[in-house]
Amino acid sequence: MARYTPETSAEIETIIQDALLKKTPLKISGYGTKTGLGGQVQAADELSLAGHKGITDYQPEELVMVARAGTLLSEIEEALTQKGQMLAFEPPHLEGFYGTEHAGSLGGAIACNLSGPRRISAGAARDYLLGFDAVSGRAGYFRSGSKVMKNVTGYDLSKLMCGSFGMLAVMSEITLKVLPRPEYVASLSLKCARLAEAQSVLSAAFGSATEPSGGAILADGGEFVATIRLEGVQISVEDRLKSLSDLLASFGDLSVKDQEESNDFWANMRDISFLDKAAEQVWKLSVTPSLAPQIIAEIQSSFDIQFGLDWAGGLIWLSGSGAGLGRHIRQVLAANGGGHAMLMRASDRLRDIQPVFQPLGEAISGLQTRIKTAFDPENILNPQRVNLGGEADANAF
């Protein structure tokens, strides 16, 4: 097994050309921190971007940063923090979750399109990729997007790269939209006897003019704590905290988390640190927020699970065990407004015997496969990382 660590896009091109000639697939990686996510790649050789790193352009007043794909996420965030800015999609730091040394590369964060609690208000990784250059599975170098906010001329290939798990092209340089870091953060928590009640609290908060940037529910003993995050200039956060307290007073007793407590709480949500470390399976469910309590109740009727809600109820993190768990989850989703389930963490064996990603249905699978062919006709890049086909399921949108 060969491991290549190119330092330029030209070198990436050469490696893919050779792979094409030899017809040997490549495993595409950064530092390998998210190999626990997705199907197991069947490839003899590996192309790692760990040697292709560094911030190449950062213009805070333009809200734009350009960096090579192998740049450490921590390096990016440090440079942004120094200028009072941030990646607004709050990429998770999953070193604790996957037991890796660090949170990995920028390229990996983008390719997996993973976003933290602010997803609900600020958007996903996909909403912050302004442009990139890359080498396709055809060994063709191409560019898309640019360094401006309204960046789309032609097809928005940036959207396609986010969540492509390295299966279409190997990104070389990445252009991001960055945003000012809020000067202050505080959160409001409220304990409810029932999950549905806690969900109503989130719904009321997000339907108000208080501009929440996070909404989570965690179980606490037999009760459920809804927590809502407010960010911005301090005078505004304090004012909205008061409005929100008035709005939610009828739901129960409120408590406020200050800046430091808030930061800890939301980092814990972002990094999925609240679930049992030893759990056999961890699932990520994306659902219609108001249906989350019903979905959880139906899953609990057959399986013993631990869970937490984020994205105002639209994201369910869930841990449990049993071979039929995934199948049951997907049946429950299909009967409750659609949505999808992704197996975030499980043993290699479990990831082999059940689809990690939600099966897409026949028509969409066909499109997915043809898109793959358009970029990587010989299936050279990360084969099997994402199951593009899967069983047809009309409800599995």
Place this chain on the structure above:
Amino acid sequence: MLLPEPEQNILDRRDEIVAALKSMLPKGCVIDDRTTMKAFDSDALSAYRNLPLVVVLPETARQVADVMKWCRDNKVKIVPRGAGTSLSGGALPLSDGVLLGLGKFNQITEIDYENRTVTAQPGVTNLAITTAVQDNGFYYAPDPSSQIACSIGGNIAENSGGVHCLKYGLTTNNVLGIEMVTMDGEIVRLGGKHLDAPGFDILGIMTGSEGLLGIVTEVTVRILRKPATQRAMLVGFDSAQQAGQAVSTVIGAGIIPAGMEMMDNPAINAAEDFVQAGYPREAAALLIVELDGPEVEVDYLLDRVACLMKTSGASSMRVSQSEEERNQFWAGRKSAFPAVGRISPDYLCMDGTIPRKALPEMLTRMSAMSQKYGLRVANVFHAGDGNLHPLILFDANAEGELERAETFGAEILRNCVALGGVLTGEHGVGVEKRDLMGEMFSEDDLKQQQRLKCAFDPDHLLNPGKVFPVLHRCAELGRLHVHHGQLPHPDIPRF
């Protein structure tokens, strides 16, 4: 400007095609007489007109699917059309193509306040979505200038923006799901009330695909709670350079206003003559800055922005004291296009984007170009995100002026690219900017984009002749050449 050569065998088969379409659609859904078809012969880029082969106005997704499948099987082209407000000719008909209008898809199908979504058919206007939810304190954020007329389906095709996308994003950041019909006649759903579906992001590439990949038959968007307070300020500057610098200063200070618009002196005066918005006529450039949020936040940020404007050399400043005054501030900006229409027989509205910091340089170049071409230009910008809308004033009845205006426009867009920007902001490429794509993209970049098209529409039946200057056959694009950078470039005729 050339469209692909019409296929004679399709033109010859017109009667048969019309009969087939009539057999699969309800009465009144097929328009084939030339007089009635005239209403569809152009979109808002009205310099270009062309009669379609036939117009169909289906009523259901199933009917759209039947038409698409039949057209695929019979190799007949389709041009989709929403409200026909495209400024880039995206819905310009083809003589040998079926024009598929979505005007009958005009219902809002669901309003869900609990999950903050609206689901609507594609022919519903952008403004109708906000109108439907505003009594409950909600709105739909993207607000293109044409929002009273443009359709939500068209917004998806063009990834429309508006004056508030600096803070709230473009269409692509506000669409949660769609139902679409593929060229194969399959009806598929992407996304919904849940986020971030697995697999390659087809919803993401459909947005802004200008009707080349599929036809949207239903849309789910997120709605937002109306901010507690909105206030606008007018800031005059003695030079456009100072105004441009002020925009960067505000954003550099960590403030993202809800909107930050700029108008140059000709645009200020045209608007003032038209609606008396109270703009400073003597200013070389005017910024309209809007802040929204809780009242205390808006007051606080207005003070900060005022300070930054003063240090940037503002010559005048006014803050709206009432909702009425705020609307008056915006009235001038929102009527800038008709206002310019009053001072010139015709105008061409351009659309390009540059990095914010290049605004002063771009304005300098623009006045030089205005002199060179002997045509006046009025500028309105979405300054916050670097999106330019220069209005080139001309008289179509004067010999050669339209051509001169188009050449001027093309030079503006070349300059956008040269300054690190892009050819479009929110109007799309369409036919208008199709032949300039090579300014921004290499042949390889464009080929990779077209390979994506092949995944959806291998016979190039959906809206061909738009966006891409050269139509490569999918079989040719699919061939793999594994020699170091030596891809052959056969001499293919351009339109």
